Amino acid sequence: MASHFRRTDDERAGSHRPARGAAGSHARRSDGGVRTRRGGDESYHAPSSNPHAAGIPHRADAAYIPAVGGPDDGRSRRSSRFVETDPYDLSGRRSRDPRKRAARIVSVLLFVVGIALIATAAGMWIYNQWQYHEQDRINEELASFADVSDNGTTPPQVDWAGLKAINDEVVGWVQIPGTVVNFPVYQASDNEKYLNQSAEGGYAVGGQIFMDYANTPPGMVDGQSLIYGHHMRNGTMFKTVSDMTNQEMFDGVGTVWYVTEDATYELEPLLVYETDASDPEARRFTFASDDELHDYLSGLLGKAVTSRADAADVISRTSHVLTLCTCNYDHGDNGRTLLVCVPKDEANGTAASDGSAPADAATTTE
Template identity: 40%
Template sequence: MAEYQGKRFKNAAGGSEAPGVGAHRAPQGAAGRASGSQAAGTHAASAPGRHAVSGQTPAQHAVPVQGARFKRPASADAPAPRVSPAPASQQAGTRFKRSAPAGTPASAPAHTAAPSPAPAAAPARAAAPAPAAAPSHTAASPQTPAATRVRGVVPVGHTSAAPRATAGSGGGAVPPVKPSRYGAGSADGDRGDGSGRRRRRILPKLLVGIGVLLLLVAGGMLIHTLWGYHQAEETYGSLAEYAPVSDTENSGIPVVDFDALQEINPDIVGWIYVPGTNINYPVAQGDDNTTYLNRLFDGTTNSSGSIFLDADATAPGMVDQQTPVYGHHMNNQSMFYEIDDTVDQAAFDGIEAVYYITRDATYRCTPLMTCVIDETFLEARQATFTDAAAFTAYLEEMHGFARAEADDTADRIASAQQVLTLITCSGELPGPDRTVMVLTLDETIPNP
């Protein structure tokens, strides 16, 4: 019977000691002490749980690798160790892998063995480890039950490609970690050459560049608009000499030098003046209604455009039943900006008269109503109607769109024969609406 000495069993039969509990470790490179021992790497059938030694009953286990431990009884009289049944995951044949001790040389061969039957009286002496050059073998007895298989030993310096089985998982295997598309272990898209970091540095710079570009474009558009306003103000401001306003002469109505204006531009046909406002401009007429949308009266390209008479109206104006005159709604309060303000009744009431001046006469007109209409309402730009009744019906229809109006609107609609219609873009955005001020002709003053 083996004697217990500080967690070591002393073999009573041979006197040799086996380190550990039921395991034997032979010194590296020591020669086998038993006569007739088997060569390293060979295998033979043996009793379950016993190791083969020289001259004794053959065992299925091969000579153990440096540092590998195999359970065995301490002496011939000791009973065979009980082998607990393996979990279901191991009964299915899945082997657990264990790395050899760190001190084992990389060239030491490793063996994997399964227990096989052996006589109960097998001695406890162990054979020496195999030489460093011995090949690696794996032996498994087809008769060995799956429940009695023990843990195998992974050869030093090798990594098993087989998936690990997790105890209690029903024999399932843990799948290998899928590498990143940018390289193994990459969490940020870096391929290992710094490309991910470069992308992270480039993106903020790209966004900043786009932002700067947009600011430059917006700044350029603003500068262009402001320059256009300035150019238009200078151009139209220089016209004061061509249409001076005198309170002592002609009751404060501009006296227009049409000869000088037509030398600048033959398309100038009239002049419009609204006292108490910024509206004091020449009136041009082009071949179509787009000619002076983006041209000053002298033909200079400018977004402020000009005040112009409808191309289908009879020049110089105030000849047809309706004289449509167009002008932009400019944010610097130039052109017809103040006409759009007259949708408010107070602003409407603030305008007492509008003067339309031609070479031959000055026409004094009185506001009738200000309407907001859709741009598709073509009657608002129609110069002539079939008869007086159709003209009156048109004015009554416009009255339905009125936002501000005179107190006697109904009576004046019934008696109106000619109207001056000032048209501009509506400030009520979004929408293609137009603000239209309709004025009736009250007086015609011949020019000297």
């Protein structure tokens, strides 16, 4: 076991070690120090007034050197070879390097700009949510002017006098049972007014549902009547029309109601197609004959994304269609999705042979 320990200098010079007392733990040195045995090793504790008594070598220039020098210790001066790696030097003062100062200024500016952008984005999001909330409020208030059935088997019962007291440009009411589509329809002298204007004349992010100004009011008079509505990202307005590019969703819609002050039209979906805002064929309203209308609808069927299985046969019996148009965002804001609907009597082949609307498809209301 002795080989695991090194002999101290005192052990090697054993003849100079004073004898231990009976306790064997302390011995008095001639210079006044105390020798103490600790854990198999020896250390000497000399009086603090005599640091040399413990045998510690002393250098005249030995002194405590702080990691950060004082202002007058002569060590704060930097060597010409010193390269700074952060914006503070060892003295604790900021670097005076103009490049680092410029970098600090740029960092602060970028931080401020970043905070401003975050605040702006948050403000825009809050404002957008408020706009959608206001649009929902407007829609709910207008919806109160019509009573609709729970199952959609009966048409909406509309308070026309109440609607006209708010805005006399109302021409009809459109409803797709089982969806959010349940709105009054307005018609202005252009197609811009109701894009972002409410029925009361104020700003509304979703505007109102409106009929093309070129159509003969109140609709279902021309070969094609075209109604526009915004595709709202929260699922309201005409978002349902855009969803009907899915065949399952399309097949799930069996009835579309269009009600005017004088007549009620029960329709059903024929097809859905997509185009862009510059397509002139989308706004064709009058046709020289039913055959011309049939050719037009057959062309739409050729580019339809969803349709009823017997669409071609139905087209051959059609003399009027109601088309609902909204935006799609697959190609920016320029895309359009259009749902073409036909009166159920024409789809079923029960329309009057003279072209007039039969009682079960368009009924006069008192």
